[in-house]
Amino acid sequence: MKKVFITLVVCLAVFVACTNDKEELLNPSGNDCTGVNASFANDVLPIIQAKCQGCHGAGSTNGPGQLTNYNEIKNAAAKIRTAVVTGYMPKVGGPLPSSEIKMIKCWVDSGTPNN
């Protein structure tokens, strides 16, 4: 009986931990972009260069195609936001660390400025 109880507690703990992870993934650090000044040049572009351009470089036809400059990234911004927030992208090695997800999310939500 004691074993059954312990098993139940462990299962519940694992379930709660996983549920929290998912919540954390969909809303990185809450949904709060207050005080986050996400810069295209300093934050977003370096992340995309490091984590995406292997598959979305020049000549790519994967999904939105190449993501190499401001216009290409801006035009795909809504899809990029969904893909990184859900962890669908990067396709290999994902999801991104929550700090990077937050930067991309906050940059898109602030209107994709070329800053």
Ligand code: HEC
């Ligand atoms: C290992 C290769 C690889 C990496 C790395 C990668 N992608 Fe992709 N991506 C793909 C492929 C292949 C597709 C098209 C097939 C699919 O949607 O699964 C795609 C599709 C997409 C789509 C379209 C999804 C949709 O809703 O149709 C977006 C947006 C995207 N990628 C953004 C990104 C971003 C942003 C990164 C970096 C954080 C990234 N990808 C990293 C291979 C990659």
